[in-house]
Amino acid sequence: MIIFFALKNLLHNVQAVISTRIFVVAIYNPKITCLLLYAVETRSLSKVYRNGLKAVDEISIKIEEGEIFGFLGPNGAGKSTTIMILTTLLKPTSGRAFVAGFDVVTQAKKVRQNIGYVQQDSTVDEYLTGRENLELQARLNHIPKNSIKERIDDIIDLVELSDRQHDAVVTYSGGMRKRLDIAGGLLHRPKVLFLDEPTLGLDIQTRYKIWDYIRNIHKEFGMSIFLTTHYMEEADKLCDNISIIDHGKIKVTGSPKLLKNALGNEVVVFEVDSDLKLGNLLSEIKEMPLVKDVTTDGYEITIFSPSGNQVTPKIFELAGKLGVKIESITLTRPTLDDVFLSYTGRELREENDGFNRKKEREKMRRLRA
Amino acid sequence: MIFFDTYTIFWREMKRYQKSRSGILIRLIQPAIWIVVIGNTFAGTKPLIQSVGFNGSYIEFMAAGVIILTAIFTSIFGGVNTLWDRRYGFMNKALTSPISRSSIAVGKMLAISLISALQSSLILGIALALGVGIANYLMIIPIMLIVIAFSLGFSGISVVVAATAKSQETFWGVINFLGMPLFMLSPALFPLELLPHWLAFIAKLNPVTYSVLLIREMMTGTAQGFSIAIDVAVICGFVAIMVALASYVFTREVNKPF
Numbered sequence: 187m188i189i190f191f192a193l194k195n196l197l198h199n200v201q202a203v204i205s206t207r208i209f210v211v212a213i214y215n216p217k218i219t220c221l222l223l224y225a226v227e228t229r230s231l232s233k234v235y236r237n238g239l240k241a242v243d244e245i246s247i248k249i250e251e252g253e254i255f256g257f258l259g260p261n262g263a264g265k266s267t268t269i270m271i272l273t274t275l276l277k278p279t280s281g282r283a284f285v286a287g288f289d290v291v292t293q294a295k296k297v298r299q300n301i302g303y304v305q306q307d308s309t310v311d312e313y314l315t316g317r318e319n320l321e322l323q324a325r326l327n328h329i330p331k332n333s334i335k336e337r338i339d340d341i342i343d344l345v346e347l348s349d350r351q352h353d354a355v356v357t358y359s360g361g362m363r364k365r366l367d368i369a370g371g372l373l374h375r376p377k378v379l380f381l382d383e384p385t386l387g388l389d390i391q392t393r394y395k396i397w398d399y400i401r402n403i404h405k406e407f408g409m410s411i412f413l414t415t416h417y418m419e420e421a422d423k424l425c426d427n428i429s430i431i432d433h434g435k436i437k438v439t440g441s442p443k444l445l446k447n448a449l450g451n452e453v454v455v456f457e458v459d460s461d462l463k464l465g466n467l468l469s470e471i472k473e474m475p476l477v478k479d480v481t482t483d484g485y486e487i488t489i490f491s492p493s494g495n496q497v498t499p500k501i502f503e504l505a506g507k508l509g510v511k512i513e514s515i516t517l518t519r520p521t522l523d524d525v526f527l528s529y530t531g532r533e534l535r536e537e538n539d540g541f542n543r544k545k546e547r548e549k550m551r552r553l554r555a
Numbered sequence: 556m557i558f559f560d561t562y563t564i565f566w567r568e569m570k571r572y573q574k575s576r577s578g579i580l581i582r583l584i585q586p587a588i589w590i591v592v593i594g595n596t597f598a599g600t601k602p603l604i605q606s607v608g609f610n611g612s613y614i615e616f617m618a619a620g621v622i623i624l625t626a627i628f629t630s631i632f633g634g635v636n637t638l639w640d641r642r643y644g645f646m647n648k649a650l651t652s653p654i655s656r657s658s659i660a661v662g663k664m665l666a667i668s669l670i671s672a673l674q675s676s677l678i679l680g681i682a683l684a685l686g687v688g689i690a691n692y693l694m695i696i697p698i699m700l701i702v703i704a705f706s707l708g709f710s711g712i713s714v715v716v717a718a719t720a721k722s723q724e725t726f727w728g729v730i731n732f733l734g735m736p737l738f739m740l741s742p743a744l745f746p747l748e749l750l751p752h753w754l755a756f757i758a759k760l761n762p763v764t765y766s767v768l769l770i771r772e773m774m775t776g777t778a779q780g781f782s783i784a785i786d787v788a789v790i791c792g793f794v795a796i797m798v799a800l801a802s803y804v805f806t807r808e809v810n811k812p813f
Binding site: 208235273274275276277297298299301303305307308309311314318322323325326327328354372433 | 556559563566570571574575642643645647648649650652653654687757810812
């Protein structure tokens, strides 16, 4: 009995010592202010480019370990800049970012050891074979020599490229290249995998296939995935949580389901015959109970509501009273597209488009040289 | 680890070179024309050359110069793929992996210098086929070692320019501005002793001069201890400076947005 108590006491003491030490380390070592709680964490992260453009504005995100996180936003919203900071390619102007528990500025090398990065454009060497590309990737990521072969065999099977592994990549289709890119990002089993627009420019069949691969690798390796995309469907199908970013700021964060529900469970779209009394009708609708949000596009009015069935008859009633004829009506569920548009608006990104066009022209100019 | 990383990049560059076979022969055409055309055009300068103590024909005199010409241009152009790598994302892939930045620069330089030595050895072969004599065939090995060292230094210039330049035009502009004068301001085509003093003075500041002199002396078998030591010291100093400078500039430049 006495021995038991002594042991228990001892154990208790050891625990106390350990926890105090962690506590002390956390306080006195400024490098370890983040204790591996999140796969990715940013605190008021900002990036201002030399031309004064504030690409990322005080963003704070937290991604749990094992989570698939979607980062959505229109062109030029700040997605690429954020991903470049998180992958240590750019230094933030202010704020901090931690990836796999390491600071991207002061512990860049540690971060690089723990991440995989699959870029938007294919980065495989065209004249090398698929397998040689993976060998290069393995060496770049310091995979022990004796396990390189086995790892490549496994991964190349997973992305179904075994039969073409000895062909030069120049003969691969776009989808095959993307699969090879993803395989390369996975080879060293990173804790956090960054996928930048993984299905951009691929056909529907390939896109579905890539989604399958992403789900499979996530199931098999359980790493956290940071995914940027333009395709709402992609985010909806794959992500546990998403953030919508626009003009460098996070507009909203949450699970796709939560964000859709926030708009109401249902969407009522109806078309009217003229826009003469539309203004009156709109303001009346906005006043109605059970209406969360209303948007218009020409003669088309979209209403978000938790209960479309109850709202619809009331709209007919209202329209009759105001003398507006309703031509058609549809009842659907909100999609992530609706969520996206309600946070980022419908207008095109003129200034950013102009900026991109200029950049593209410069790229072309360089290419022609 | 840094050696392993450097070797990784070297391995990749060599693989790429291996797969671009067509380029190998095309790049040989120009120096071959130099030997045949310039070598015969100035054949009449033999008495002038012999007056400063070179026993042999003009083509034998300028063979060392053309070997270095090949090395200069192969290595100074070699860094251009740094620009492509940055444009097409390979660079970002390497930069987000745990390998060090300097090993990317040095790996590229080593690959360029080996490629340069391969090209130069083919030119040496052409020269020998055209009847240029070599005192001792065993000398080919140290000659090639010198070409590798020399090219390592010159590839440093290329990598520095490529890392700093944001576009192909800038790169080619600067490289052409540097390459030709460095070749011209050396005894590659004409003996230093016959140049005007001020030109000879400038040529003596040029690392190309020491490499040409050393290779020429090794080919004719007239190399002497003291002058070899000076030449080798100059080349080694040049290489050390360029490796350090290229690693530094490259590491600084890749941290900026492209």
